[in-house]
Each structure stands twice: as structure tokens, then as C-alpha cells.
Amino acid sequence: MDITALMNRNFRALNGGLFESVTKADVGEGAGKLMARGVDIMAWADPFFPDPSIPPAVVEVMVDALRQGFPSHYSMPIGAADLRAELALKITRQTGLPIDPSRNVIVTPGSDSGLLYAMMPFIEPGDEVMVADPSYPSNFLNPVLLGGTVVKVPLDTAANYAFDIAAFEQRVTERTKLVVITHPNNPTTTVFRRKNLEELCAFIIRHNLVLVSDQAFEDHIFDGLEFVSPATLPGMWERTVTVCSISKGLGLSGLRIGYIYADDKIMDVLYGGAVNVLGAAATITSIGAVQALKETEYLRSLTERHERRRDLAYRTLSTIPGVRMHPSESGILSWLDVSQLGTSEEVAAYLLQEANVLVNAGSAYGEQGKGFLRIVTGVFADDTRAEAAFNRIKTALTKLAEQKSILAPI
Ligand SMILES: Cc1ncc(COP(=O)(O)O)c(C=O)c1O
Numbered sequence: 001m002d003i004t005a006l007m008n009r010n011f012r013a014l015n016g017g018l019f020e021s022v023t024k025a026d027v028g029e030g031a032g033k034l035m036a037r038g039v040d041i042m043a044w045a046d047p048f049f050p051d052p053s054i055p056p057a058v059v060e061v062m063v064d065a066l067r068q069g070f071p072s073h074y075s076m077p078i079g080a081a082d083l084r085a086e087l088a089l090k091i092t093r094q095t096g097l098p099i100d101p102s103r104n105v106i107v108t109p110g111s112d113s114g115l116l117y118a119m120m121p122f123i124e125p126g127d128e129v130m131v132a133d134p135s136y137p138s139n140f141l142n143p144v145l146l147g148g149t150v151v152k153v154p155l156d157t158a159a160n161y162a163f164d165i166a167a168f169e170q171r172v173t174e175r176t177k178l179v180v181i182t183h184p185n186n187p188t189t190t191v192f193r194r195k196n197l198e199e200l201c202a203f204i205i206r207h208n209l210v211l212v213s214d215q216a217f218e219d220h221i222f223d224g225l226e227f228v229s230p231a232t233l234p235g236m237w238e239r240t241v242t243v244c245s246i247s248k249g250l251g252l253s254g255l256r257i258g259y260i261y262a263d264d265k266i267m268d269v270l271y272g273g274a275v276n277v278l279g280a281a282a283t284i285t286s287i288g289a290v291q292a293l294k295e296t297e298y299l300r301s302l303t304e305r306h307e308r309r310r311d312l313a314y315r316t317l318s319t320i321p322g323v324r325m326h327p328s329e330s331g332i333l334s335w336l337d338v339s340q341l342g343t344s345e346e347v348a349a350y351l352l353q354e355a356n357v358l359v360n361a362g363s364a365y366g367e368q369g370k371g372f373l374r375i376v377t378g379v380f381a382d383d384t385r386a387e388a389a390f391n392r393i394k395t396a397l398t399k400l401a402e403q404k405s406i407l408a409p410i
Pocket residue numbers: 045109110111112113136182186214215216217244245246247248253257258
């Protein structure tokens with residue numbers, strides 16, 4: 001029999017085999033095999049991977065809690081009360097929004113599940129969802145899993161990947177329900193500017209749409225840029241679902257703690273479906289997350305480390321012949337235009353061969369990622385090891401550029 005014929009058509013096309021693929025942005029077995037061969041993995045947006053990045057105080061509370069035994073029990077399906085209280089403090093500190101921990105925050109097992117859950121209350125079969133391109137690939141897949149259709153909206157490459165409101169206006173229809181943005185953007189690291197966000201939000205309000213704002217990378221912003229959470233803009237609180245995580249900011253991806261903040265009316269349904277859809281986050285990692293969130297000085301120190309690493313990556317990679325890049329504006333990624341050297345896939349495969357590094361083909365992030373590479377330059381705890389990998393990339397790409405008679409960065 002053909003079991004796939006009995007499947008929901010939105011899921012039928014999913015191919016778990018992707019986890020063997022080296023171009024997929026997520027953790028897969030194929031990459032595990034490469035690591036065993038000594039390849040440096042610079043393709044997972046996982047801060048300091050594979051080195052430990054857990055603060056000693058967090059280890060201590062988790063070990064103590066395990067010894068006492070309580071973590072063998074459930075935590076609340078919407079998130080432990082003390083964890084929601086710490087998250088509310090963080091959100092208010094960052095945005096000024098008066099977040100009620102019992103009404104406006106829900107904990108999710110990582111923000112990947114949070115992103116799907118954020119859309120579930122809104123998307124009905126046939127609804128159109130506008131997703132900025134390039135963007136985090138899950139945001140192209142989630143609407144489809146829910147029976148919606150994705151409408152990719154190109155970002156303005158000439159304006160450092162700002163939203164192009166005319167491009168949104170051209171593509172909006174009667175069926176458009178929702179806009180999804182990743183802010184700061186993955187893969188481009190763009191921190192969308194206040195004015196640009198105000199224009200996008202005016203478009204969203206004009207057409208009575210919902211915004212899902214994926215803010216997994218909001219904690220480390222460089223060069224003193226202002227970070228504006230769209231939920232704080234006039235008229236947006238009641239129509240925005242903001243999805244965040246401690247994975248990138250606190251470098252604690254393995255704890256699997258994400259969170260959503262939103263207005264009471266939206267939260268009523270997210271709380272209502274929490275048991276069915278989310279289950280609950282793990283009790284032991286919720287305890288660790290509470291401690292990690294109290295370490296506000298640690299979070300600040302991580303921004304300094306990431307910004308220093310960004311500078312190191314930019315100094316080395318931006319001077320490669322045939323490469324064009326902007327200094328990253330946030331987080332742990334570098335986004336390189338390598339179109340003069342080959343397709344994304346060709347250059348990524350070449351780097352695996354020649355430089356022993358696994359990086360992401362930019363084409364995985366949308367139409368506008370073609371000809372680009374995403375390199376996770378915030379891997380390894382130690383700058384020296386990172387620098388060695390950057391230098392290997394530079395040597396290999398310089399050799400490729402020479403073969404193509406390209407002598408200078410573009
Ligand atoms: C933009 C973006 N959002 C969300 C996630 C999900 O992260 P997590 O589930 O660890 O919170 C990722 C992970 O790579 C990401 O890059």
C-alpha cells in the first residue's frame with residue numbers, strides 16, 4: 001500500500017531525508033558524520049558550537065535540582081510560573097511593554113515549535129502568508145504545513161535588505177492573512193530600522209493582517225543600532241505574535257526554551273491549545289533557564305564577544321577576491337555574496353572539500369539567497385580556532401578566484 005496517499009497533502013511532501021543533506025540549515029546526521037571526519041561545522045546557528053557555553057551558575061542550579069529530584073515531574077504546559085516571570089522582566093526591560101507573566105507570555109520547547117504555534121490560530125486552508133525573502137527556511141515551510149500558501153516578498157538588496165513596501169503592496173490579495181518577518185534577519189543579519197518597520201506595520205494595519213515576528217536573534221545587536229520590536233509600534237500590539245528564544249541570545253540552544261509574547265486575546269487561544277500542541281518544556285531546563293535569565297551581565301558580555309568575532313570574520317572574509325559582504329549587524333552569522341565564484345551549492349561544496357568547513361548554501365534561504373553563502377562565524381568558544389577556520393576559507397576561495405582570474409573583492 002501507499003501510506004503517503006493517506007496523508008494530509010501538506011505533510012506528504014516532507015522528506016525526512018533532508019536531515020542527511022549538508023545544505024539544510026538544521027542539525028542533521030550528515031553533519032555528524034562530517035564532524036567525525038574533522039570537518040568544522042559552520043552551518044548551524046548555534047553559538048560557540050561545539051564548545052560548552054553554559055554559565056557555571058546555571059550548571060549548579062540544574063545539578064542541585066536534579067539531586068533533589070523534582071525535575072522528574074511536569075512543568076506547567078504554558079511554562080513554569082517563575083520562568084514566565086523572568087521572561088516578562090526581560091521583555092519589559094528590552095521593549096518597555098507592560099508584560100503580565102500570567103497573560104502575555106507562553107514558554108515553548110524552543111522557538112521553532114513556537115513559530116509554527118504562533119501561526120496555527122490564524123491560518124486556514126488557502127490563506128496567503130507573505131514571507132520576506134531571504135529568510136529563515138522554517139518560515140517558508142510552516143504556512144504550507146498549515147494549509148496556507150507562501151508568497152515570497154523580496155527584500156531590497158540595494159538597501160541592505162530593507163523591506164520594500166511597494167513589493168508587499170504588489171503581492172497582497174484578498175486572501176492574505178499574515179506577514180512573517182525574521183528580525184534581525186537570518187541569514188542577512190539585518191536589523192530592520194524603525195522607519196522601515198513603521199512603513200511595514202502601516203501596510204499590515206492598512207490590509208488588516210497579522211504579524212508573526214521571529215526574533216530569535218534579537219539579543220545581540222552591533223554598532224549601537226536601535227532594535228525595535230514591532231509589537232511596540234502603534235496599533236501593532238493587538239495583531240503581533242512575537243516569537244523569541246534563549247538559544248541564540250544566551251547560547252543555550254540545547255535547553256530548548258523558547259517563548260512567545262502577545263496580547264491577551266491571542267494568548268487566550270495559545271494557552272488553550274498548549275497541552276495538545278506543545279506538551280510542555282522540560283522541567284530541568286526551565287529551572288536552568290530561570291537562572292540564565294537572571295545573569296543579565298552575562299548576556300551583555302556575550303554581545304561583546306559576538307561583536308569582536310564579527311569584526312574578526314569581517315576583516316578576514318571581506319578581503320577575499322570575488323567576495324562581497326557587509327559587516328554583520330547582529331548575532332553570529334556572516335552573509336557573503338560569492339556569485340562571481342560559482343553557485344551557492346558549488347562554492348559550499350568546494351569549501352567542504354578544500355577548507356574542511358561546512359557552510360550553508362544561501363539558496364536555502366530563498367530566491368535572493370542564490371549566489372550567497374551563510375557562514376556561522378560565531379562558532380567555537382575560542383577566537384583563535386575561529387580565525388584558523390576563517391583563514392582556511394580565505395585561502396581556499398582566493399585559490400578559486402585565481403582560477404577564475406578574479407583579483408579583488410567585488
Ligand atoms: C531565525 C530563527 N528563528 C528561530 C530559530 C529556532 O531556534 P530555537 O528553536 O532553538 O529557539 C532559529 C534557529 O536556527 C532561527 O535561526
